[in-house]
Amino acid sequence: MLMNLLLRDILGREAFETTYRSIAMKEVTSIENDSRRVTPDTLFIAASGYIDDAHPYITDAYERGCRMFLVDETQQDIWQNRYIDAFFIGIPNIQRQLGKIASHFYDHPSMKLVVCGITGTSGKSTTAFVTYQALRKMGFHAGLIGTIEYRINDESFPAPNTTPDALMLQRFLAQMVEKKVEYVIMEVSSHALALGRLEGIDFDIMAFTNFSQDHLDFHKTMEEYFATKLSAIDLLNQSRKPKRIFIYNQDMNRAVEVLKHALSFPDIQLYSISLRDEKADYCATDIVLSSEGSSFRVKGIPFSIRMIGLTNVYNFTMAFAILAQWRLHLRAIAQSMSDITVKGRVEPVVGNGITAVIDYAHKPDALEKVLLTLRDTLREGGRLISVFGAGGDRDRTKRPIMGEISGKLADYTVLTSDNPRTEDPLAILAEIEEGIKRITKNYIIEPDREKAIFAALTMAKPGDIVLIAGKGHEDYQIIGKEKRHFSDREIVEKWFTQHGIPWK
């Protein structure tokens, strides 16, 4: 993507009429905040959604030949005195301005796209993926930005972050415009909101899935975390799109406060989803859950989906509510959703009545939630078998807690390795065992993850569910310092294939 602009046009004429006259007409061929990508005609912006204060790579960019720098005004003199043959332009609060400058440089890509943000503690990845996938199935050009991957139509890119840095984000949106994308679905993480990564994006829709405790290492208090999440609505309000829509889950914690905040912006249109209140704009009714999928109705339209559990009824109802705003045929939306599964998120692989479920849950509360979800869908006499471990060189306190949870909620557990990293896999497993042995004797320990998955599937009978938790969409295992290819999904498929069982 080639964009050339004069420095004066990137930063606004006023400053250049006075302070920066000598460089106003300099041509800028790229803007970067990564020193490894600079050229002599790059404007290096010393800001990133990851670094709070001064950018540590200015010297590196200078040594690579870059001579135009945008820095926080508090840093300008320091740098200008150090490198007198370069230009250092100071602007206030650079971190917050990065997105707006990038948006201007790339000619405001979000104004040429329909942009939907999805925020909330959980459900963001699944809701975003389902919405994107339904659009693709209905034949639209669509983009996705989220934890699992980034996509432009069917082209996939690795996701460094749930919501990337403002510059990467604007550049990616500009690529979407080039590739004729019409709709963009993006996860809006609370880190991104707090660090200003979303400034300069003009949203059409913001959806709020739910709210519970998370990320307290970053936000410090629940109030701060909640306030950050609420700021997604402020962001929607700042959008220059003529019609702005906020959709929220009215069954969630603190829904009343969310509604109150949204109501403080009279220009925003509001819609609600619910599984309980038929007065909600999009209420799922007639819900039937099973280990092979779920069915329900919204606005009289019947849905039959492959994804399991009540949480997914919420996710699909939200995706439907989003898609319904774009005047798409409601039955076509429901039909497009019937076959969608999401990599590593309660992802089912079903064969001969046995349901293997691959899920990313690797913390106690997530493991508990997914086990409870799956228990709800078991048919009479069906058993729940769980396979999981815990990562090495990370929080050890969770190990016995996860053992206890599986001991209580699964009928049988196969303890195995996650990413043991540099720890002894058996020592990790012994710590998980501390928890499970207090509850039950129904478990085995098999440190080889492939053998553990095989063991669990081999003991399963039709009607049983085998949960394989911890790694989800990851396609590697870290043993020692080595990262080896490993995919839970591939192992499950291998087992079904070896046993001559057709699977879906």
Ligand SMILES: CC(=O)N[C@H]1[C@@H](OP(=O)(O)OP(=O)(O)OC[C@H]2O[C@@H](n3ccc(=O)[nH]c3=O)[C@H](O)[C@@H]2O)O[C@H](CO)[C@@H](O)[C@@H]1O[C@H](C)C(=O)N[C@@H](C)C(=O)N[C@H](CCC(=O)O)C(=O)O
């Ligand atoms: C703690 C943290 O925020 N880390 C982020 C950080 O990693 P790092 O500190 O190792 O990065 P770095 O390589 O020093 O680069 C930092 C900056 O310097 C620049 N740089 C770097 C090297 C160099 O030679 N020159 C240079 O200019 C980079 O372009 C970047 O702007 O910068 C990386 C991008 O370069 C991020 O991918 C990485 O996010 C990690 C993966 C992360 O986990 N971040 C969390 C806090 C996060 O943002 N999470 C949220 C929410 C997740 C959720 O949904 O639960 C998210 O949106 O992802």
